Amino acid sequence: MVKITVTRKSQSFVVPASEPAPPSAETTTLELSAIDRVPGLRHTVRSLHVFHNKKQSSTTGCGDDDDDAARPGEVIRAALSRALVDYRPFAGRFVGSVAAGEACVECTDDGAWFVEAVADCSLEDVNGLDYPLMVSEEELLPAPEEGVDPTSIPVMMQVTEFACGGFVVGLVAVHTLADGLGAAQFINAISEFARGMEKPTVAPIWARALIPNPPKLLPGAPPSFHSFGFQHFTMDVTSDLIANVKTQYHQATGQYCSTFDVAIAKVWQARTKALRYNLESQVHVCFFANTRHLLTQVLPKNGGFYVWIHTS
Template sequence: MGFAVQRTRREYVRPSSPTPPASLHLSIIDRVVGLRHLVRSLHVFPSPSPSPRLDVTETNKPLPLSSSPPARVIREALGKALVDYYPFAGRFADGEGGPGTARVDCTGEGAWFVEAVAGCSLDDVNRLDHPLAIPEDDLLPDAAPGVTEFTCGGFVVGLISVHTMADGLGAGQFINAVGDYARGLDKPRVSPIWAREAIPSPPKLPPGPPPELKMFQLQHVTVDLSLDSINKTKSSYFVSTGQRCSTFDVAIAKTWQARTRALRLPDPSSRVNLCFFANTRHLMSTAWPVTGHGNGEGFYGNCFYPVSVVAKSGEVESADIAGVVGMIRDAKTKLAGDFARWAVADFKEDPYELSFTYDSLFVSDWTRLGFLEADYGWGTPSHVIPFAYYPFMAVAIIGAPPVPKAGARIMTQCVEEEHLPAFLEEVKAFDK
């Protein structure tokens, strides 16, 4: 059966106090044209189990939880957070060179905010576990982010952000700032810094023809990997190498191998590609402004490097999972050197100019962005549902299953229908 979602309020939320009327330049990474897209996600908060609001008085007593509806609390907190993050209340302005020369005009016009109510409880829709019982567009309208409240008292925060303004860590930092204000803090626990000038700006290569984007009929698939199976692979990798690996390493290794096997490429020497995006804030310790932290804490712009792994399809298919993990770990060890060479323009091909082909898999990790720690006063979300998929790009997103489940959740749009059964069979075999 269908469940109605009614939008009850739409408005621009402006900064709650005056902000500088500046015009800010973006970094060379921000201005990558491919990043001028919307990232959509749903953040599911079950029926309230109030966490004490942080004390900001001298009495050292917990502040009472607000009796206001979550949407009202979040709307007011958003206005306060937009004072600290005032560029988010501004607008893009393209230079003479189009989006590749864009800047941000800090106009203070505000962020679009929508409130809605659902005529059901979260339990009625299986707490929005997959498959979604309510269409994503009903909870996350194309026009704007919003908050939908359910009859049980639970709520969903729908977030739409432009990747040009912030990478995943930056967006998570902003959402946590809204949560800090919602819980009664006088200021965010992490102070934001713009500092786009700190990002290296090597000369761009002469532009070539725009890439031809082939559209694929990619299928949505969501599967969970058990914690036991993940830990077995970690143990196997440690025994064979004496080194540790992460849950992310294991999850993308299994996904890449399952997809490669499912493609059944006739020539085992055919090249298959894996690309994931690594945070590089820690590689720029001398570049940041004096903030008390040399690791870039507080920077919310794009600060990542595309890490590529290229291998023969036969090697990926025949290796055990620990062997595929090794390929990924080897690529990670090259990150510092590759980023340093890019920073001084020591490259023949721009690593940020990506090629989208069916033999390439792009992976994003959503477990460490801070979204799962966001708390508006009713506890942290049970899970986060990203919708960062595009028909020209085979994508796998690594997330966490809804609490209290453990393990890893793989949300993919990476194979066409003819390869879907084999891909599912390979992924599910991991837990056998």
Template structure:
């Protein structure tokens, strides 16, 4: 190859690599005056959550509402920023910082500082990077907001980054504190920011704090040593479960039991059984499944009003069986076990609120036998509209989770339907067998 042609080829290859240019993070402060002072977190916030951040991406395809020119995109981002500023007035705690005035006493300090907001521009279209499907063709660090070095990430409540693509589409990266929100609560705030960006007179859901209304029951004495932490080398896998497959599992369960089951019951039963078969632990070893069940409906009468409450409203549900029992169980039997565990939630949560729980249900062994499930398909991130339509796809970035096997349920990118499983729950020696087992149901 001639020297000139070689240089041209290198230049073309370099130009094809997508880049993202970011602005420096800027504070978006509340658009009006807000109260100051410390607000308590609830006992559920402090028990169920930890002082860590949750990262996810919303992918917005080009839409007529946003227009396609650079000026149109800039105007859409300006309205989005304004939406955050206006939403931070009623949701003023989000503009504050997490503080620890005394050891173990974590509060929200309503400082009114605001949330960090980053604007960015990609050198490519969404199609050029496969619409941000896995494997990501843009490093996640380029899509997520991070604060300036003088700020501690664990003190922040929420940050946002909007990345413009040449096609007119956007990616919005969100980082929120799980100590202050659960998924539904974070989605409620983002919907409010969208409402304000679209110039609604007020958020469609008025926020409710009232964290001190939730009782602070005494913790049961620990039984046995605290959970140990082992770093695993989990493989990331993505599996689609079609609506037809889900319907078939539900129909089979109804045919054998005369009862109905939810999509969550059906899909989680498949995951639990298939993983037990794939990892093939010794017959007498325990296999466990855990998930955080919503308790908002159980806080009626505890909170002044449940509508608008955006704190953590979850309680752990766990299932434990022997490895051999789970491998040999019929799928309908596993679905039934799922339903029984969920039906026991009301009694167990009420017992916990009264301080009558005999076990610390948040203390779960974190060995290879445990898998956790999170359902992100229904919490509301897919319904957020900042002024350029609802996202075509929302996905989490949990690739750094390596101490517990995890499964996250997502909605697949539009126009697909069904459930997308984002899996980080087996190591390489079991990955092929796990995929083969799941394929029997997907």
């Protein structure tokens, strides 16, 4: 097995570039929606983005040795700084009590945590970082300074350059600030600045107020929980089972269901049976889903909405 070493060369906060502040800069404290203030949703989402060197030799696996060319870390660092001008919340900090549902974002311009690193191998040596990974995720993802809570920094980024000239961007973002589409929009803005564009194609919009607050629940007695002695169980939801359930459902209702519908229904049925609920009890399942398509009359028509998550 190849011995691989990743060395972190530098790490610091990247602040918004010294450019004219956008109109949103007049407001330094931004409120979060009721969904974003749910304590259980304050967590980080980690991802790795692999970029191969298009100029690399097909025989040596190494790129052109151009000492005058800017390193990927330098270019992305500068692009991140420019992107943070429009995406100021990513350079801010969370304030207020999460437990009390009073958290908000203070646009302090403290910056995003940025790490530059190098690996002593080519991307080819590690199979392009396809699974199973030959390099630990922890070596390619940024980590804050010791004693710092990762969820207190909205976004952290590490650029690891490989010997072939390719590089990997490790991103750690707090889900409170952006859903998957919003995070992709932020990454696209960084890439556009890195390619020399003067402004991102899609202008970001902070519009939490568009999401209505749910009605407050009346106080009541806390729920009671029973203690069970659970055992581990592996459930094999085969393709034949899925096909049969789809057929039965269509014959009974005249409607169609997806593979996801069948899989989650079967797992949920098994779970509720194990819990021995009363046969008349209604038990609800909750899962993450994209509901932007349901809010076309609410969200900005020109796009740019990047800070919202929702559960269904």
